[in-house]
Amino acid sequence: MSSEDKRTSPIGVFDSGIGGLTVYKALRAALPHEDFIYLGDTAHLPYGTKSPEAVLQYTVQAARELMENNIKLLVIACNTATAVALPSLPSLLEDLPCLGVIDPGAQAAAKTSITGRIAVLATEGTVKSGAYAAAIKHYRPDAHIQMLACNLLVALVEEGWSDGAEADAIISRYLSMLQPDFDVLVLGCTHFPLLASTIRKHLPASVQIIDSASTTAIAVETFLVRNDLLRVGTEVGKTSFYVTNAPERFERLAERFLGYDINVENREPTNSYAART
Amino acid sequence: MSSEDKRTSPIGVFDSGIGGLTVYKALRAALPHEDFIYLGDTAHLPYGTKSPEAVLQYTVQAARELMENNIKLLVIACNTATAVALPSLPSLLEDLPCLGVIDPGAQAAAKTSITGRIAVLATEGTVKSGAYAAAIKHYRPDAHIQMLACNLLVALVEEGWSDGAEADAIISRYLSMLQPDFDVLVLGCTHFPLLASTIRKHLPASVQIIDSASTTAIAVETFLVRNDLLRVGTEVGKTSFYVTNAPERFERLAERFLGYDINVENREPTNSYAART
Numbered sequence: 001m002s003s004e005d006k007r008t009s010p011i012g013v014f015d016s017g018i019g020g021l022t023v024y025k026a027l028r029a030a031l032p033h034e035d036f037i038y039l040g041d042t043a044h045l046p047y048g049t050k051s052p053e054a055v056l057q058y059t060v061q062a063a064r065e066l067m068e069n070n071i072k073l074l075v076i077a078c079n080t081a082t083a084v085a086l087p088s089l090p091s092l093l094e095d096l097p098c099l100g101v102i103d104p105g106a107q108a109a110a111k112t113s114i115t116g117r118i119a120v121l122a123t124e125g126t127v128k129s130g131a132y133a134a135a136i137k138h139y140r141p142d143a144h145i146q147m148l149a150c151n152l153l154v155a156l157v158e159e160g161w162s163d164g165a166e167a168d169a170i171i172s173r174y175l176s177m178l179q180p181d182f183d184v185l186v187l188g189c190t191h192f193p194l195l196a197s198t199i200r201k202h203l204p205a206s207v208q209i210i211d212s213a214s215t216t217a218i219a220v221e222t223f224l225v226r227n228d229l230l231r232v233g234t235e236v237g238k239t240s241f242y243v244t245n246a247p248e249r250f251e252r253l254a255e256r257f258l259g260y261d262i263n264v265e266n267r268e269p270t271n272s273y274a275a276r277t
Numbered sequence: 278m279s280s281e282d283k284r285t286s287p288i289g290v291f292d293s294g295i296g297g298l299t300v301y302k303a304l305r306a307a308l309p310h311e312d313f314i315y316l317g318d319t320a321h322l323p324y325g326t327k328s329p330e331a332v333l334q335y336t337v338q339a340a341r342e343l344m345e346n347n348i349k350l351l352v353i354a355c356n357t358a359t360a361v362a363l364p365s366l367p368s369l370l371e372d373l374p375c376l377g378v379i380d381p382g383a384q385a386a387a388k389t390s391i392t393g394r395i396a397v398l399a400t401e402g403t404v405k406s407g408a409y410a411a412a413i414k415h416y417r418p419d420a421h422i423q424m425l426a427c428n429l430l431v432a433l434v435e436e437g438w439s440d441g442a443e444a445d446a447i448i449s450r451y452l453s454m455l456q457p458d459f460d461v462l463v464l465g466c467t468h469f470p471l472l473a474s475t476i477r478k479h480l481p482a483s484v485q486i487i488d489s490a491s492t493t494a495i496a497v498e499t500f501l502v503r504n505d506l507l508r509v510g511t512e513v514g515k516t517s518f519y520v521t522n523a524p525e526r527f528e529r530l531a532e533r534f535l536g537y538d539i540n541v542e543n544r545e546p547t548n549s550y551a552a553r554t
Contacts, residue, residue, distance in 0.1 A: 152443075
């Protein structure tokens with residue numbers, strides 16, 4: 001591929017389901033001229049409760065599907081897949097550049113915190129992986145990190161109940177499980193940006209909230225610029241959305257994440273992917 | 278197999294995950310001398326958001342696994358799998374007797390209701406299948422049925438928050454979405470019996486609650502007696518628990534469903550099952 005071809009190639013965005021749309025939304029806002037291909041592996045969601053082996057297998061399968069579209073970069077817009085699969089991906093995928101959602105949020109948290117006391121809300125799978133704590137410690141070895149699994153928050157967002165009495169009751173109970181000495185709270189699940197304003201209400205004003213969607217968009221833009229892969233011009237980029245199962249449910253929920261309707265195609269697994277699905 | 282062999286054969290209990298343990302618990306209480314083999318298809322849960330084709334495929338795969346243990350009866354302890362797969366199962370499984378969780382609850386609701394106005398709480402997949410409404414109408418053609426998808430309740434139970442302020446807020450919001458003219462409420466998801474006492478608090482005393490776990494146990498006992506398949510004697514039956522992924526999570530949650538700890542084995546898919554997983 002020539003440099004020009006590479007610049008005009010699409011960016012692949014992968015998630016186990018719909019949560020990655022918060023990352024896509026931030027990417028689309030930051031990178032208006034890029035084409036995107038979003039693949040939600042809805043046949044296998046949620047990843048948060050699956051074994052590491054299963055998550056790696058599904059992620060590699062999905063990445064290979066996206067590579068058939070000559071993507072120039074793969075964004076793993078799923079915290080569990082980032083925690084479990086990202087370290088092994090480049091070697092399994094012919095050195096395709098891959099960026100995940102954990103490192104950008106961890107780096108921002110480490111830089112933003114004054115006291116070094118950081119709390120992370122995530123799903124069970126992400127918490128168990130230990131990946132956030134490791135990434136934050138990489139940037140700030142003295143950090144004191146609390147991780148909390150908040151599985152109900154995913155269902156809450158998908159039900160469309162991001163504010164109201166139920167959201168208040170659930171979020172306040174989760175936050176009460178943390179030692180209240182942190183000054184940075186990381187939303188370590190792609191669903192959670194939709195709860196940011198409700199979470200904000202239950203925190204002291206001194207606590208900064210960092211979400212993995214906007215921090216990942218900045219990291220992707222930086223990567224594209226540094227590697228001369230940014231698509232320039234005036235054309236507005238296109239996006240195709242694919243899921244491995246139940247596109248109509250994805251379409252219905254997508255409006256909650258994006259604020260507008262999209263068309264979603266079912267992408268039946270092909271070849272080697274099909275053989276293992 | 279002789280009649281004696283058949284009577285001493287185990288009963289297979291299948292669910293997409295852990296919710297079927299409420300059915301197993303009711304079966305174990307009603308049938309103390311039977312052996313059970315429980316298989317939770319945790320590699321593919323939740324079924325409620327999957328396509329009908331995927332649910333049928335997973336259910337047949339799991340049923341074949343259980344049939345390798347010479348089960349005398351298969352209990353589909355999953356509302357979604359019952360709704361979607363049960364009608365096709367006997368023909369796909371060499372006429373193995375199969376009982377689901379919808380018909381017993383529907384029959385009990387039709388008999389119990391005085392006014393014929395019945396509400397059903399279930400997951401999205403069960404609601405969409407229309408199976409509960411069809412089953413209730415079969416027993417009571419004049420019934421007026423409201424179905425409500427309550428996806429948050431599964432996450433609520435799995436978090437262990439079956440009572441308290443969050444459960445009250447969520448349940449009260451769901452119940453407020455129903456026309457309040459029903460006199461029977463069916464808990465049409467295997468997770469929901471754990472919420473029965475909280476749901477009870479938010480209903481008029483005149484409303485009867487029917488759950489699919491205890492009604493299914495009665496249906497299974499009746500089936501065994503009528504077909505001379507009941508295991509008799511004084512020996513206490515044994516149970517083996519298998520899951521297709523992440524047994525440690527299942528073990529941890531199982532205590533919430535059963536009130537005691539169990540050992541769970543990972544059952545890697547074999548042969549034809551593995552080829553499609």
